[in-house]
Amino acid sequence: MLHLDGITLHFGERPLFDNITTIINPGERIGLVGPNGAGKSTLLKIIAGEQQADSGKVKMSNTATVGYLPQDGVEPDPDLTVLQEVEQAFREILDLREEHHKVQQKLENLEPESEEHTRAIEEFGKVQHQLENSGSYTLQAEIERILMGLGFSEKDFSRSTTEFSGGWLMRIALAKLLLRQPTYLLLDEPTNHLDIESLQWIESFLKNYEGAVIIVSHDRAFLDSVTNRTLALRRGNMDEYAGNYTFYERKAAEEMELLKKQYENQKKELKQTQEFIDRFRYKATKAKQVQSRIKQMEKIEMIEIDDEQAEISFRFPTPQRAGQVVLSLNNIVKKYGDNVVFNGVDYQVERGDKIAVVGPNGAGKSTMIRILAGIEPFNSGSREVGYNVTPGYFAQHQAEELEPANNALDEMKLAGPRESETRLRTILGCFLFVGDDVFKKVKVLSGGEKSRLALAKMLLNPGNFLIFDEPTNHLDMQSKNILRQALQQYEGTLMIVSHDRDFLDPIVNKTLEVQHGRIKTWLGNVTYYLDKKAEEDAQKQVSADSKNRREAQSTNNLSRKEQRRLEAEKRNALSKKIKPLKNRSDEIEKEIEKLEEKKEKIEIVMADPAFYDDAEKVKKTSIEYDNLKSDLADYLHKWEEVAGRIEFIESSWDKKQAAGS
Helix, strand or coil, X not given: CEEEEEEEEEECCXXXXXXXXXXXXXXXXXXXXXXXXXXXXXXXXXXXXXXXXCEEEEECCCCCCEEEECCCCCCCCCCCEHHHHHHHHHHHHHHHHHHHHHHHHXXXXXXXXXXXXXXXXXXXXXXXXXXXXXXXXXXXXXXHHHHHHCCCCHHHCCCEHHHCCHHHHHHHHHHXXXXXXXXXXXXXXXXXXXXXXXXXHHHHHHHCCCCEEEEECCCHHHHHHHCCEEEEEECCEEEEECXXXXXXXXXXXXXXXXXXXXXXXXXXXXXXXXXXXXXXXXXXXXXXXXXXXXXXXXXXXXXXXXXXXXXXXXXXCCCCCCCCEEEEEXXXXXXXXXXXXXXXXXXXXXXXXXXXXXXXXXXXXXXXHHHXXXXXXXXXXXXXXXXXXXXXXXXXXXXXXXXXXXXXXXXXXXXXCCCCHHXXXXXXXXXXXCHHHHHCEHHHCCHHHHHHHXXXXXXXXXCCEEEEECCCCCCCXXXXXXXXXXXXXXXXXXXXXXXXXXXXXXXXXXXXXXXXXXXEEECCCHHHHHHHHXXXXXXXXXXXXXXXXXXXXXXXXXXXXXXXXXXXXXXXXHHHHHHHHHHHHHHHHHHHHHHXXXXXXXXXXXXXXXXXXXXXXXXXXXXHHHHHHHHHHHHHHHHHHHHHHHHHHXXXXXXHHHHHC
16 A cells, blocks of 8 residues: 655745645556646655655555656657657666577587586576566567557557657657556657547556556546546545546535535634624623633634635637538548548548548647648649638647747737737636736646637637647636536637537537548537447457358368367477466466465455554554565566467467468
């Protein structure tokens, strides 16, 4: 278990954390939430050991490990390929491989009868054994599985890390973390750089992850899908909720409603008491009662209500009415050198369409909407803008185009020179720039603040065909809600690239899937698209299986009796070869089963709050638990190695049979 014990941290005189204490148990999926500035990222850094608290401790067993994925700042080695960079997560295995190679070379140069050769043989056996137990033989397959789950193709494995954008570099860092399988996995906004397919994959991965996971995210659907406990930071304190984000939101609202009632009742009682004191303060006959009430008031613990963020909303101005066909692409060809992104694509946007654009990263989503927005040239074909159409475009890197030396209000004045300052400040207020915040320099704004400012600037020149490329990255829950409500009420035509299903579903009525050179429209929101896509993929698999069976039957020229005899011989030969390995695998599995039963029993004991009352028992049980986990990890590595050998023999046998047929 991981124990946060009295964590306290001040920024100036303001307490960011005020004696925060909690226990994180094995296997928990925790959402760490709170308003911007509450300290979510800072707390992750303290747990990871990258930042020190003023006081308090982070306690865990000596065998526990922590893996931390920050929001940004990932810098892989530019001299390595993607595969080589990810392999760095297993430095110990790489060192063992190097040592194994050196000893092997040494053996080749020694006389077989020499003592030195005998010692080298012993050394070779020792290194070989260590290599087998390390999981080296299954490492390549596991790395490829994780990378492909995160959206990399096989051809990407040999590409230099310098060829990838910041979003893909974050995926490489995430792959290294997932492969290390730390006891405590800390993820700060992991979904910002993922497409919908990768998002679904990582949701599935984290649900089955053996260690504990702590996630900071503003993606409600992701948090609801993955987490089963929520830690909420606010005003230096941390509250705990035994459920996902939606559960936390509902319970927090109920608690706030109850607190407001208690606050009103207390205020009423205090008013009545004060009135009594004021009325009888100077009457000698009431002096005793007055003093008694004064003392009562001094002892009362005052109920405080947080200053709630204002309920801010905005509406886009009613746009001019466009023609029925807003925009058409006809036979569009787009290439980057030899890379053909689109080859003869036709597409039409109609008035009133609210379109989500989805697909794997690199398939051409951003290229498609830039062509639609008229800012991306293409090689051939035509782009036709409909009658009275005025596009407005928000790029995912729009915030980077802000002038660092300007303040927020200056940027608004540049975008809307004819607007009054009152109007500009009102729009800024809709995006949480209140009071003196409008005078903050762009260079000191957070990523979320810059995104909000860029969105506010877009409001000043709204069109009747709005195009957004990842508008929700770095926006907090409240800002996303404000934007979503505005887009729901918007009367023009919309096109949005985003991976955030919770944000998209209430807005869109069509989904455009972009898949490496082809596009397809689905008449529904993103959830509808994902459901139908899953049904379609399942049907394709059934058809493929049926086709394979028919082909196998049609290519069978042997008599059924002869075929059965040959197949039996093949099975017997293969079984004889792998039987010892399977026996070993069965033995290891039995040991794993015993260890998992013991581990489960201890976890039941540790889940009881009363367990932590006995410090000596906690210490003893924790040591036993850590030893069990260590033994279990050893047996799992042994099982993987044996399973890898069996798989290798079987696949080699299949290839040999296929070559001979």
